[in-house]
Amino acid sequence: MQELRPTDLPPTADCIRSIQSWLSGYPAQPLAYVHSFGCQLNVAEGEQLSALLTEMGYGMTEDVTQASLILYHTCAVRENAEDRVFGTLGSIKHLKAENPDLILCVTGCMSAQASVAEKLAASYPYVDIVLGTTPVCRLPQLLYAHMQRRQTAPPAGGKRKTLRPLCDLHTDTDIPEGQQSLRDSTFRASVPIMYGCNNFCTYCIVPYVRGRERSRHPAQICEEVQALVKAGYREILLLGQNVNSYGHDLPEDTDFPSLLRELDRIPGDYWIRFMSSHPKDATPALFDAILDCKHVAKHLHLPVQSGSDAILDRMNRRYTVAQYLEKVAYLRERVPDFSLTTDLIVGFPGETEEDFAATLSLVEQVRFDNMYSFIYSRRTGTKAADMPDPVTPQEKSRRMQRLLSLQREIAVENNKRFVGRVMRVLCDGESRKSPGMLTGRSTENMLVEFPGTPDQIGSFVTVTITASHSGMLDGIQETA
Ligand code: SF4
Incomplete structure (x- = not known):
């Protein structure tokens, strides 16, 4: 791999201009194929990457075989998501063999890990560009560097030499402002409001690949949302790894509830949703803002992850079951049937039968409207990956079935109220x-x-x- 820092290259705007000029000389407009794996934030960044590619002169295609540039925006949250990316890269190797001019880029959380970058270089040398979680605006710079070296090293005897992948893996603190998005939907738009995470839940890789929390300035978020509402978008999804701690890193006196109240003043017919929320930072001020603001959807997804204090402690979630229930009680006191959903992990390392029973008991008490439950999946590079995990996969599966069946019964009852x-x-x-x-x-x-x-x-x-x-x-x- 050849590592390139932004300072090694001309500014992004100059790179875009050079690429526009090169691509305009092609006999037909070259096409780009972009696929994002993983969470909503990745999808939103994929839309920004697509917008950058169109600005540089590419058309977009959904047919990977028609593309002159293929970009995979990857996710590192689950190891099997990484396996899918490696499998996908293997499955398109023949496209590169058929067309050596095809440009192959891998970006996002997965490629931000040095071990993955090494594997890409060793086993997938036909990948041309590797970007980690650096701001999306770095893509034109690396693309420029790749195209330039191809211009200066044209094929010898009609055969294109394989070039070393170019990479930029460092996670920096820049916030990509002013980035356009090529949105898939004409009525739903995602707006990242912060990047990174400070929480280090022991099962999660995000803080290692996305760095510490960085919030966007409220004025810039408001401007973006205002433009989207004006353009006719009906639902705005505010995104961050933990939106509830939004603003804590900014010099101005702001926080997430204030941001919601400020956005709510934008005139128009639209809803605001947000994700993800961390219970430790979900305050009465947040609940009041949700209930008071006309445009904020009346639903809260508050991932509890376990109903056992011992497991929550091992997960480093930094709240107790009692504290979680206190927050639910506050909300339900104001609106008794307020719609609440959650995430739960079953079979976290060391989860005993008693811990699992505590989870069932919490689910019975809160009576969530919906739940996203997962059997714990080991993630290399996290603390939980080294914890003893004596519970068998069969037992974890049995617990999962028990939880799903309880939740189904609750949802059937809950939904009758509508x-x-x-x-x-x-x-x-x-x-x-x-x-x-x-x-x-x-x-x-x-x-x-x-x-x-x-x-x-x-x-x-x-x-x-x-x-x-x-x-x-x-x-x-x-x-x-
Ligand atoms: S809050 Fe925990 S689970 Fe969510 S991104 Fe941060 S470390 Fe991961």
Whole structure:
């Protein structure tokens, strides 16, 4: 690998201009294929990378075989996600053999790890550019460097020599401001509000690959959201690894509840959602802001991860079950059926039968509307990866089934409360299962299916709920 720092290269704007000029000389517009793995933040960054590529002169394609440039924006959260990326890189090796001019880039959390970069160099030498979690605006610089070396080293005897991959793996503190996005949706937009994480949960790799928390300035976030609302976006998703600690690193006196209140003043017909929330930083001020702000969706996803204090301690979550329940009680005191969802990890190293029973008990007490539960998956490079883990996979699976069945029963009961209600729903697509039906989400983040026409996708509709199931509501539109 040849490591390049931003200071080794011309400024991004100059690199973009040079690439535009090179690409304009091609007989047909070259196409780029971008695929993002993992979380919403990765998807949002993938949209920024796509916008940069179009600015440089590429057209976009969803057919990888048609691309002159292939970019994989990777995720490191799960080891099997990494295996998928390596598998994908292996499966496109023949494309590079058929077209040595094809440019292959790997970016994101996975490639930010030195061990992965080494593996890429050793086993996938046909990758041209490797970027870690450096700001997306570094892509034009590395692309420029790659194209320039190709210009100065044209194919000898018609055969292109394999060049060493260029890389920039350092995680720096820059915040990529003013970045355009080529958004997939015309009505839902993600807006990163902060990057990195300070929490070091023992099962998570994010702080090692994304660095410490850096918040964007509120004025810049407000400006971006205002422009999106003006452009007709109906749902704005604020993103960060822990949005609840937003602003703590800024010199101005601000925090996440104040940001929500400020955004709420933007006129228009839209909802604001956010993720992810850390319970230790979820305060009454946050709950008050959610309940008071007209545009903030009335739903909170508050990942608890376990119902056992011993396990929460081993996870380094820095709250207790009692503290979590206190927060839920505050919310439910103001709105008794406030919609609450969570994440739970089953079979964390050392989880005993008693620890698991405590998780079931917490789920019974809180009665979440939905839950994303995962069997613990070992992640190399984290503290939990070295913890003794005597529970068998079969036992973990049994616990998972028990948890899922309890949650199903709760969801069936919970969802009955919506029957007969008139709900505002943001219509997001056609139902995959039922022809002629549309789907959407209510402010409580409930999935609703109802009859309608495709021209309604992307707009708010009013639906009367006629039936409920464990994961969905049926309804009919008041006005079609
Ligand atoms: S809060 Fe914990 S789980 Fe979430 S990104 Fe940070 S370290 Fe990972």
